[in-house]
Amino acid sequence: MSVLPIYTYNQPVLKRRTERVELMTEELDAFIDDMHETMQNAKGIGLAANQVGVSKAITVIDISDVEEEEEFEPITLINPVIEKFSDEETEYDEGCLSLPELTGLVNRPEKVTVRYFDREMQEQLIEAEGLLARVMQHEIDHLNGIYFFERMTPVRRAKAHAMIKRIQRGLIETEYPIKPYKPATGKSKKARHS
Ligand code: NI
Numbered sequence: 001m002s003v004l005p006i007y008t009y010n011q012p013v014l015k016r017r018t019e020r021v022e023l024m025t026e027e028l029d030a031f032i033d034d035m036h037e038t039m040q041n042a043k044g045i046g047l048a049a050n051q052v053g054v055s056k057a058i059t060v061i062d063i064s065d066v067e068e069e070e071e072f073e074p075i076t077l078i079n080p081v082i083e084k085f086s087d088e089e090t091e092y093d094e095g096c097l098s099l100p101e102l103t104g105l106v107n108r109p110e111k112v113t114v115r116y117f118d119r120e121m122q123e124q125l126i127e128a129e130g131l132l133a134r135v136m137q138h139e140i141d142h143l144n145g146i147y148f149f150e151r152m153t154p155v156r157r158a159k160a161h162a163m164i165k166r167i168q169r170g171l172i173e174t175e176y177p178i179k180p181y182k183p184a185t186g187k188s189k190k191a192r193h194s
Pocket of ligand 1: 095096097098138142
């Protein structure tokens, strides 16, 4: 297993809709192991395949480090589709491994029903609520090329703008390997006063 670098905003692969997986192969199975290891190394609770540069509809989730979720077993969702959303919405402060240092409140449905394939390519249906439903929606958005800040209200999004630009320029530090859109050169221009 190996830790893969996480692609950060605004790498093109993150805005592209991922492709469905038709067949599980040994190579893909090993890649899913790498995804789990990469997520764990970055202390993330979810990771989508395009966040490590592979445009396939695969996401891994592990919320077991979160209080009251210790019983949770890591899962892999292949070709996940949300079939049902609850009318009730909740607000939660989200973050993203592809947007280091950015957090922001996002409203989403409290419950979802998700159809997906597991690692054995068996079809599964899961009803999720709370944090799990939240993470599933965030990750499925990734697979469709959507960032969480695109779900923020215009006012909140405007506040996040400067940080998003910093991330795009690679001016961020992380405790996990990343592949920024524009790697920081280390040369910073002197401020000019006029
Ligand atoms: Ni994310």
